[in-house]
Amino acid sequence: MAAPVLDLLETLETHLEQTKAALNALREENEMLKRQLASQVPHTQPPSQPLQGPAQCDASAAEPSVADVKPSDSQVISEAAAAETAPQPPSPQALLNQWYKRYPNAFFTGHTKPLKVGIHQDLAQRELWSGKLIRRALANYVNLPRYVKSMREGAERIDLDGNPAGKVDKEAARHASDRRKDKSGSNASKQAPSLDHRKPQQSSRQASQQTSRQAPKDAVPTPVKAHEQRGEGEKTEAFETTKPLSLEDKLRGLQQKFTGR
Known part of the structure; x- marks a missing residue:
């Protein structure tokens, strides 16, 4: 176990010595380049920065500077402020209502005159809204x-x-x-179903009124008639029972009693 560890230590020491030698060579080369650069530039200019090693270049590239971050933040803040201060676009009808006041000689609420061909281009030059919104508001008019x-x-x-x-x-x-013709035809087609729906209701109502008029005023419903008929039958039976018997009826009754015995 001791021999491999010693070999590993020797290898690491050798690698360290090689790295130090390479680093010294790079330093000497850096100093030489600095002297050459200083001899080429005027003496009034400050000496150039020393060249960075590979590790330092990677670290500087990985870490963004504060100067690079600040402009992006300020740009975002300015864009957000501009979005808040920018006016919200109105609806097409609301924009048309504004035109009634802004262009009273062109847009009328009463008697109307035809507008110039290409009027949307003139509106686009005077209005700050998009061309789509202008065309929609103009279409409403x-x-x-x-x-x-x-x-x-x-x-x-x-x-x-x-x-x-x-x-x-x-x-x-x-x-x-x-x-105009198409619009009038569409309005007539919309009104037709409502009229057709009213006709059956009116006809049924008229038929019921006619039947009620044709019925006799003194007519009595069927259940009432049946009740009256039963009352009349009971009255006749009671009258027959209370009627006095004649002599023949009495004799006939006596004969029936004797024959029954």
């Missing part, structure tokens, strides 16, 4: 019945300031007319 009704051939179009901006052509007027 142009789909109103009063706007579709205003799309007549030759009607004057207006821009956001209310200035003339072209005429409604034949194709646009025809498209608006088709939309």
Whole structure:
């Protein structure tokens, strides 16, 4: 057991001596490179940093510096603050309600005029919202019945300031007319089932009223009649029992008694 341990110690000492020799060689080479670099750069500049060994390079690469971490944190904070201060986009209808006040010469709540072709581009230049939100709010306005009704051939179009901006052509007027017809047809189809549902109820109600009118006023229900008939039968039986017997009936009764004995 002692011999292998001694061999191991000798091997480690040899390896240590080799490592020290390599380290000294690297130091000498580093000093030589420093002298060469100092001779090439002006004397006013500070001497360059000593070259790092492989272990030091790995350690410096693995540990991020404080200067690298701080900008990322500040960037995250600034982005969060910007997100909090940024206004939330409204709904399409809420944005349209804002346009009624912001562009009173173009968007009307009563009598409506056709808008300029490409009005969404003008709105995109003035509004800070996305193009999708602007188009949805504009669709809510142009789909109103009063706007579709205003799309007549030759009607004057207006821009956001209310200035003339072209005429409604034949194709646009025809498209608006088709939309009016489709909308009226859909409304009629929705009202038809409700009317069909009301008719059977009305007919059944009318039939019951007619039958009640045709029935005689002095008619008595069947159970009442049966009760009255039973009462009349009992009255006749009681009358027959209380009726006085004649002489013939008395003789007939006596004969029946004797024959029975």
